[in-house]
Every structure is written in structure tokens, then in C-alpha cells.
Amino acid sequence: MAQKTKEQSKExxxxxxxxxxxxxxxxxxxxxxxxxxxxxxFLINQSGGYPAGQHPQTILTxxxxxxxxxxxxxxxxxxxxxxxxPVLRVVVSIYAFAKExxxxxxxxxxxxxxxxxxxxxxxxx
Numbered sequence: 001m002a003q004k005t006k007e008q009s010k011e012x013x014x015x016x017x018x019x020x021x022x023x024x025x026x027x028x029x030x031x032x033x034x035x036x037x038x039x040x041x042f043l044i045n046q047s048g049g050y051p052a053g054q055h056p057q058t059i060l061t062x063x064x065x066x067x068x069x070x071x072x073x074x075x076x077x078x079x080x081x082x083x084x085x086p087v088l089r090v091v092v093s094i095y096a097f098a099k100e101x102x103x104x105x106x107x108x109x110x111x112x113x114x115x116x117x118x119x120x121x122x123x124x125x
Contacts, residue, residue, distance in 0.1 A: 013076045016096040020089055027085025038074030048072035058124075060083065087116055 038117045042048060048055065049070025054061045062080065065073020090113045097105040 013096070013100065016092070016099075020092055020096075022089055024085060024093060027081065027088065031082035031085065034078035034081060035075055038071045038076075038078060041069060041074060042071035045071060087113070090116065 013081060013114045049057070049065060049068070050072055056065045056070075056076050059080075062073050066077050090109060093108045094106055094113065
């Protein structure tokens with residue numbers, strides 16, 4: 001019985017690792033596609049959509065620029081997605097460790113997530 005539980009645990013972790021790999025691959029692919037779209041629009045328009053030396057710096061200005069199809073805003077969205085990809089991996093890892101009842105790694109990974117969030121907040125201001 002214990003052997004079967006260990007085997008199920010290994011299978012569950014293997015499926016979580018596959019999920020994490022797909023999340024990372026998907027995040028990079030989506031980011032690259034968004035960046036390519038922004039670059040294509042930049043090459044077509046010969047302009048970033050903003051005055052010289054300016055670019056969107058907040059989430060709201062990025063989103064409003066994306067709605068207006070401004071190339072720099074679209075490229076910033078691609079970079080933002082690329083930055084969020086590993087953060088999503090950390091969140092999925094917390095879930096996986098919690099599912100395995102591995103409290104130590106849940107705590108460690110949660111601390112990593114808190115540090116990431118704090119760094120984003122500090123970087124915003």
C-alpha cells in the first residue's frame with residue numbers, strides 16, 4: 001500500500017512538472033508573439049506611438065496603449081508577460097507542494113513569491 005502511494009506521488013509530481021514546463025513554454029511563446037506583433041507594428045508605422053524619449057510605464061498606460069495599437073505599448077505588454085511567466089511558475093509550485101503536503105517547500109516557495117511581489121511593488125515606485 002505504501003509503495004502504491006509513493007508511486008502515485010511520483011506520478012503526480014511528474015504531471016505537475018510537465019504542467020510547469022508547459023506554462024513556461026507557453027508564457028515564452030505568448031510573450032514572443034506579442035513582442036513580434038509590436039515590432040511588426042513598429043516597422044509598419046515607423047513610430048512607437050509615443051513622442052521621442054517617452055514610453056508607457058504603468059500597467060494602465062500599457063493597456064490603454066495596447067487598445068490604441070501603439071507599438072511600444074504592445075512590446076511592453078510582451079515584456080510584462082515574459083516577466084510574469086516565472087511568477088506563475090512559482091504560484092503553480094506552491095499549489096503542487098501543497099498538494100503533496102510538503103509544508104517546508106510551501107513556506108519557502110511562498111516566501112519567494114512574497115519577495116517577487118515586494119520587488120515588483122518597489123520597482124513600481
